[in-house]
Amino acid sequence: MGVMIERGSTKVLFDPLFKTHFDIYDPVPTNMAAALIAGAQPWDGIDAVFISHYHGDHVDPEMVLALLRAQTTIRLFAPEQAASAIRKLVSDARVLERVHGLVLANGEAAVDIELDSLLIEATRVPHAGWPNRHSHVENLVFRVTLDSTTTVMHLGDADTGHEHYDTASGYWQERRTHLAMPPYWFFLSEEGREVLNGRIQPDHAIGMHVPSEVPDQAADRPEEIREFDLFTKPGESRKILVKD
Numbered sequence: 001m002g003v004m005i006e007r008g009s010t011k012v013l014f015d016p017l018f019k020t021h022f023d024i025y026d027p028v029p030t031n032m033a034a035a036l037i038a039g040a041q042p043w044d045g046i047d048a049v050f051i052s053h054y055h056g057d058h059v060d061p062e063m064v065l066a067l068l069r070a071q072t073t074i075r076l077f078a079p080e081q082a083a084s085a086i087r088k089l090v091s092d093a094r095v096l097e098r099v100h101g102l103v104l105a106n107g108e109a110a111v112d113i114e115l116d117s118l119l120i121e122a123t124r125v126p127h128a129g130w131p132n133r134h135s136h137v138e139n140l141v142f143r144v145t146l147d148s149t150t151t152v153m154h155l156g157d158a159d160t161g162h163e164h165y166d167t168a169s170g171y172w173q174e175r176r177t178h179l180a181m182p183p184y185w186f187f188l189s190e191e192g193r194e195v196l197n198g199r200i201q202p203d204h205a206i207g208m209h210v211p212s213e214v215p216d217q218a219a220d221r222p223e224e225i226r227e228f229d230l231f232t233k234p235g236e237s238r239k240i241l242v243k244d
């Protein structure tokens, strides 16, 4: 679920530093986490970091704090639950002023934040398992436009229930999404595919949050996920062409 998006010299990270993997997912490799915190290429010049929600397989507050301390221009945007977990660890104003906690209710209209080369929009969509599991978790779907040109959407651990996407239905089509990154379970359910194809309608979608056991080669995968684009290996990349 950790992804970097690069467009020209504008770079953002989603859920980049976490430790928990439940023996199901790939953790962030130790050397990659160290390089990222140090700002070594290709992790240099990051403009903003987005955290989808406060779960250990998406954010480790201490690692994110290390990144904010080492890279003094990065701004962090996170649901207040995650932001406050990071704030608790630090008293340095130079770090605190870059930690932006967003408070949104489920179904509430999105916030818009303009920041240099970024247009940041966020809306809250319940965590997968709704309403029985994790219903208190503030899961944010970030839609970020880089250089007024390229729009990407990271869904965190969003639930596939279509009702979550009906409340602010105009929002999803207000701006064209060139790349959506849903958790891979969107591809596994008809409802998830309908939300993706009917509501969000991205030009391209790449599934994330894929268990380690899913083979890297599409041909080796179970049939129901063979036709979809998935991130399966830490450090892999895609080049996405933005069409007019």
Ligand SMILES: [Zn+2]
Pocket: 053, 055, 058, 127, 157
């Ligand atoms: Zn989660």
